[in-house]
Amino acid sequence: MARFAMVIDTRRCVGCMDCVVACKTENSVPEGFNRDWITTAVKGKMPDLHMEIRTERCNHCSNPPCVHCCPTGASHVHDIGGVVLVTHNECIGCKACVASCPYDARFIHPDGYADKCTFCIHRTEKGELPACVSVCPTHCMHFGDLDNPESEVSKLLNSRNYHVNHPAAGTEPHVYYLT
Amino acid sequence: MEELTHTRHNHLIDPNLTIWGWEIPVYLFLGGFVAGMMILSGVIYLRRRNQPGATVVFILPYISLILLSLGMLALFIDLEHKLYTWRLYLTFKPLSPMSWGAWILLLVYPVLILKILINPFFLFRDVAPISKFYKFLNASADRKNFIAYANIVIGAMLGAYTGILLSALGARPLWNSGILWLLFLVSGLSGAAAFIHLIAPDKGEREMMAKTDNYLLAGELFVIAFFLTSLLSSSAVHIQAATILLSGAYAPSFWGFVIIAGIIIPLIIQSLAVSHKVKHTPIAPLMVIAGGLILRFVIVYAGQLSGY
Numbered sequence: 001m002a003r004f005a006m007v008i009d010t011r012r013c014v015g016c017m018d019c020v021v022a023c024k025t026e027n028s029v030p031e032g033f034n035r036d037w038i039t040t041a042v043k044g045k046m047p048d049l050h051m052e053i054r055t056e057r058c059n060h061c062s063n064p065p066c067v068h069c070c071p072t073g074a075s076h077v078h079d080i081g082g083v084v085l086v087t088h089n090e091c092i093g094c095k096a097c098v099a100s101c102p103y104d105a106r107f108i109h110p111d112g113y114a115d116k117c118t119f120c121i122h123r124t125e126k127g128e129l130p131a132c133v134s135v136c137p138t139h140c141m142h143f144g145d146l147d148n149p150e151s152e153v154s155k156l157l158n159s160r161n162y163h164v165n166h167p168a169a170g171t172e173p174h175v176y177y178l179t
Numbered sequence: 180m181e182e183l184t185h186t187r188h189n190h191l192i193d194p195n196l197t198i199w200g201w202e203i204p205v206y207l208f209l210g211g212f213v214a215g216m217m218i219l220s221g222v223i224y225l226r227r228r229n230q231p232g233a234t235v236v237f238i239l240p241y242i243s244l245i246l247l248s249l250g251m252l253a254l255f256i257d258l259e260h261k262l263y264t265w266r267l268y269l270t271f272k273p274l275s276p277m278s279w280g281a282w283i284l285l286l287v288y289p290v291l292i293l294k295i296l297i298n299p300f301f302l303f304r305d306v307a308p309i310s311k312f313y314k315f316l317n318a319s320a321d322r323k324n325f326i327a328y329a330n331i332v333i334g335a336m337l338g339a340y341t342g343i344l345l346s347a348l349g350a351r352p353l354w355n356s357g358i359l360w361l362l363f364l365v366s367g368l369s370g371a372a373a374f375i376h377l378i379a380p381d382k383g384e385r386e387m388m389a390k391t392d393n394y395l396l397a398g399e400l401f402v403i404a405f406f407l408t409s410l411l412s413s414s415a416v417h418i419q420a421a422t423i424l425l426s427g428a429y430a431p432s433f434w435g436f437v438i439i440a441g442i443i444i445p446l447i448i449q450s451l452a453v454s455h456k457v458k459h460t461p462i463a464p465l466m467v468i469a470g471g472l473i474l475r476f477v478i479v480y481a482g483q484l485s486g487y
Contacts, residue, residue: 017186037187043180056185065349071277072266090266093259095198096277102350102487104196107189112260166487168414169350 003062003146004081004119005174006133007153007162008054012140015040015053019132019141023057026120026131030110035117036132052179055132055141058105058117059165059173060084066097066106066114075114080125081145082174088113102169119143146174196351196483202257204475208370209250210341211363212471213243213287215371217334219391220294221327223375223384235379240294242374247287276344283336290333293326338364345482353420353478353485356409362402363475369395370471373445373464389453392467396446403438420485429481437477441470 015038023029023036036057043050064084067075074090075097077083086097091113098106098114109115120130124143128134133141144151153176156162160178167173191198220239227234258264268285272278296312303309316322342360349355372392379385410421424433445463452459 015186020186033189034187037185039186040184042182042184045180056187068274069277069347071272071275071281072263073270073272074266089263091260092263092266093261094257094277095259096275096344096348098192098198099196099483100348100350104187104189104192104486107192108198108259168416169487 001147002081003174004060004083004124005144005146005153005176006057006119006130007142007144007156007176007178009140009142009156009160009178010052010054011178012138013053013055014138015055016137018135018137019055022131022135023117026123027118029115033107033109033115035105035115052177054177056103056105056165057132057175058084058101058119059103059171059175060117060119061174062172063170065100065102065169065171069096069100071096078121080121081119083119083121083124084116085118085121086114086116102166102171103173196486199257199479199483201476202253204472204479206250206254206257207341207344207363207479208472208475209246209253211338211367211475212370212374212468213247213250213367214334214336214338214341214364215367215369216243216374217287217291217330217337218368219371219375219388221329221331221334223387224327224330225324227384234381235375235384237295237298238378239375240291244288244291244295247284247291251284276340276347280340280344283333283340286333287337290326290329294330297323297326335364338367341367345478350487351420351482351485352414352416352487353410353423353482355417356406358402358406358409359478362399362406365395365399365402366471366474369399370468373467376449376459377461377464385459386453389449389459392464393446393449393453396442396449396467400438400442416485416487420482423481423484424477427481428484429477432473432477433481436473437470440466441473442467445470 017038020034020036027035029035036055039054039056041052060083067077067084071094072090072092074087076085078085093108093112095108106114106116124130129143133143142152142156144153146154148154156178157176162176162178164173164176187193216239220236224236267281271282297316299309299313304313339360342363345354346356346359369392372388372395376385376388376392379388407421410417423429445466448463451457
């Protein structure tokens with residue numbers, strides 16, 4: 001079993017939004033919606049400020065509240081890579097999953113079903129990289145299998161300091177931010 | 180201090196979550212209200228079955244059927260992918276309160292209809308299939324008692340589920356309380372008691388419901404106090420969530436409409452009424468019912484403002 005994960009080097013990310021454009025193009029994300037986005041976090045007190053730029057998306061959690069609360073099973077964990085997906089023709093659009101996500105990563109597609117990042121499963125299950133990772137000009141984005149200790153993502157997490165978003169929510173997210 | 184700037188502007192998600200509008204609070208209110216009526220009609224039936232005279236318990240299932248159907252209509256309006264609603268009934272997801280709710284709602288209708296068939300409207304009493312059920316159910320006291328108990332149990336499940344539905348969504352700290360189901364159940368019972376107080380043809384039942392409602396309103400105040408103190412003694416996001424009600428954006432509605440106008444003032448009026456110092460008027464029960472509706476609006480809207 002593979003465990004797909006994404007590792008973002010926040011020291012390299014410049015917030016150029018190439019990943020956002022690539023995702024919208026690759027996945028035909030409708031106008032006015034985003035499956036991934038850029039967050040700029042500024043910490044500290046003037047003049048001693050620290051800024052972190054990071055690209056964010058669904059965290060494909062190991063303990064996904066969106067899957068637990070789904071009444072029809074439309075939200076589910078995929079066999080490959082533990083990726084969290086939505087089966088469109090099983091979703092009733094109740095929005096419980098949208099409310100259950102501490103990352104606000106989901107939205108309701110204009111066609112009525114819940115939508116979000118899929119880690120580009122149509123590409124990654126064939127061994128390709130997600131669209132966002134493949135276009136990143138600063139190479140700050142890394143994708144791979146955490147269950148393989150020799151993978152790039154495993155090595156990066158073993159050698160660098162990192163954090164995840166909202167660890168207190170208890171969702172065990174799989175998008176990691178190198179600091 | 181940390182300042183976050185997002186480039187994301189998803190509809191109904193940013194800048195604040197607003198995915199649930201009027202439909203969900205109306206559904207949660209009507210569900211709780213019907214649950215309260217089912218429980219109270221079962222209890223009144225079991226207490227008064229040997230006493231002759233007009234009783235409200237046979238009117239309530241008709242009203243419950245109508246109000247629950249209106250609530251489900253509101254829920255249906257809220258669904259974004261309506262053509263796939265039937266998918267709810269192809270599976271049962273034990274971790275999803277919404278799945279539980281879908282199946283509980285299927286149990287509520289037959290239980291209400293059985294209650295109607297114990298004492299159907301006199302015009303239909305002789306109509307073929309109804310008369311058969313009427314005679315069958317009235318042939319044994321045990322059958323009627325069973326239906327009353329079923330109304331109490333299924334009603335309690337319905338009332339509790341309306342709270343569990345929200346509290347299972349851990350990403351919204353205001354809802355993420357183990358006591359929300361009790362708040363919605365007590366509030367539903369209190370609204371139902373107020374409603375019976377309003378419409379009961381029998382004076383004894385009206386008096387009994389006014390007294391019951393007073394205990395329920397006092398209980399509701401305690402449950403709200405426990406709800407808030409449990410949030411205030413939890414993590415930073417939970418404290419922040421409680422602040423939305425206590426001194427934040429929803430404080431005026433919460434204190435003004437839910438606590439003062441929805442609980443304290445009607446409790447004072449009804450306490451004076453049951454001790455025969457003032458006359459019974461529709462004012463206090465109407466305030467209780469409106470307070471229950473506003474409680475659902477405040478909890479659903481303020482909960483969407485809370486987050487990580």
